[in-house]
Amino acid sequence: MKQLEINNLQKIFGTFEAVKKINFSISENQTVALLGPNGCGKTTTIAMILGLITPTSGSITINNKILTNNHHYLAKMNFASPYVELPKKLKVIENLKVYAMMYEISNAKAKIEQLVEELNLAPILYKKTGELSSGQRNRVSLAKSIINDPKILLLDEPTASLDPDTGDFIRTFLETYKKKNSMAILLASHNMDEVTRLSDYVLMMKEGSIIDEGTTGELIKKHGRHDLEEVFLKLARQNEN
Amino acid sequence: MKIRRILSLMLRHFYLIKASLPRIVDLIYWPTVQIILWGFVSKFFTMHSTYFNNTAGIILSAAILYDFLFRSSISYNMLFLEEIWSRNLINLFVSPLKVNEIVIALTCTALLRTLIGLVPAVLIAIPLFGISLLELGYPLILLLLSLYIFGITLGLLVTAGLVRFGPSFENIAWASLFFIAPIGCIYYPVEILPNWLQPIALALPLAHIFEETRSILITNTVHYSNIYYALMLNMIYLILAICTFYYSFKNAKIKGSLINVGE
Structure with a gap:
């Protein structure tokens, strides 16, 4: 069952298109990671789901209900970020x-x-x-x-600036907690090991668009790399020159 | 609207106040200094002015009421600024708290903060200068209510600016009441103002409130028309302030400035 569904979600600030009609969904008990370089639209996407930013167009559907006013669902959603x-x-x-x-x-x-x-x-x-x-x-x-x-948990770099031991404690906790509780997690992180360990599905964002997606294994195989970090670097640097 | 959610935000500010002695002292210190200062000024005028000689405490009473207005407005702004400074705003905005619940919680907590500061100062004025606000009688309740509503109105307008423009709007928060004080006719009658400024002053509830305070203290008669005008004007300004706040909040969501309000 899909907990969260994003359809053609777009955000334009003035003349800058921060998020370009993206689509994805998260099912119950699934952790989806949102990866991408700084300024690629991850935070804007999370902020739109949380109701902090009004989308220019597109829809956010939670539990089969389109969010027009997110208040009815904020009680079942939550968010954590070191920022x-x-x-x-x-x-x-x-x-x-x-x-x-x-x-x-x-x-x-x-x-x-x-x-x-x-x-x-x-x-x-x-x-x-x-x-x-x-x-x-x-x-x-x-x-x-x-x-x-929460039925939907949004985590923005949950282990940023933590020592490896504390970081591992948090990741282990999240793994255990998810097993015990039925929830969907959207995880934005720059820590590729964390993403590999915690996520079931990965969305690669760049310049406001989802440029690739799949399980960690699928992405590594598809791009012929050894790990997710190499995939990230390849995609982030693509067309840079 | 849920009472429990409103109480949760009030509880957060109650914890903050009770945990810090310097914070409590700061709340009490300024109103007390203000009242002692105006108490002596008032005493001097009473001794040397024919206008004031029968009404000891007219200036002090005005000073106390003005301070009540000032504290309620500043308290409202302070509560919101506390959330910005502690980088907690996002946690509130992503919680089930609705905007109207935030407004009500801050309004109630601002009253608590104002009373913590003002009650000791008012009590000090009784033995020190022989002046009690209670001399104003029952209309005092309506005057205080009117002042409180206007204080909250100003607080809401400043908060709308903080939501829209972020902490850079903070200086306006401190200065907001000083902009209005000269035409509020706190210490002098409306007639003192130039003719062209008088209609502007009368369009504010303050002129009516302080006009009525002087009227009660000098002539011992209550003109309920002044109190009525003040309350009516207050309602209009409050509705405008609430609309401005909602507009500002909606606009901040469109422009994306809500996520940077704590930066």
Whole structure:
């Protein structure tokens, strides 16, 4: 069953076409990675799905309903990015309580306890969020992003600037979490190992268009390369000269 | 509209205020200094002016009311700026919170912030200068309501600018009330203004509010027409401000500036 379907999605800023009528879909329990060089339209695409940017044309369909006003679905969607922070002056527990209330979680206490357990937040629960290391902050941000058991989770470079150990913790958590919960994940990342490990399907974006797509294996085979990074470099540099 | 979502945003700001003693002190400090300063000025005028000699505290009362307006407007802006500074806006915009819920939550929290700052200052004025706002009687509630609505209106307009133009609009937030103060006729009657400026002043609720404050304190009579005009004008400006905010929000989504508002 398709959780998210994007049809001819386009965004034009003035004379600049940031996203050029792209099409893709994500099914339940599927992780789709959005890859591409900086400025290729990944963030604009995610922002349109989240309702932060109004598309120029095209449609976003969630659970067979076309989004005209995304409010009805935001309760079942969530987002995490290291570039978006939780209030630094609030303690971790306070941030979790605020967002549990905002997403109207029925048994907030139990949900927070579960997240504390799963993401190992107990040692930092009463610390101010701004005093945490980037790895700890990332875990708290991830906790916020799954506090509502989202049906669609959008992750923008979830392990950017993290040390390999913390990065691995986050990836392992995401793998386990996805197995236990039925959800669709859209992952934007520049970490090719992460994409290879987490994603079921890859969309390669360049200059606002999806220029290629497939499973990691299919893309590597199709382009005759050894890994996804080589495929990325080939596609990113294509027609550059 | 869901009460629980509104309360969640209020809770976020409550946590912020209660966690920081300097923040609480800052809320109380400025209104107190302002009132002490105007208290002495008021005392001096009472002793040396025939206009003021029967109405001790007319200036101080005006100063307190003006500060109430100033604090409510600034509080509203501050709450929104806090979200920008903490880079939390995107989290709010991608949550199920609706724009009207954000507006209501900020409006209620701004009142809390304003009262934290103003109540101690008002209480200080009673023993220190022998002046109590309660002398204004029941109309005080309507005057405060009117001022609060106008403060929120200005706050909404500035917030609309912040949404559309980002933090570069921050300076306007601080200066917004100073633009209007001269024609608000806070400390002087409308007649003091040049003839051409008087209709502009009367088109603002402030002139009616402060005119009525002076009227009650000087003549001890209440002209409900002033209060009525102020409330009517307030409603018009509030509706315009809400429309501006929604327009600004919609425009920011089209232009894509919402995702950069915290930058």
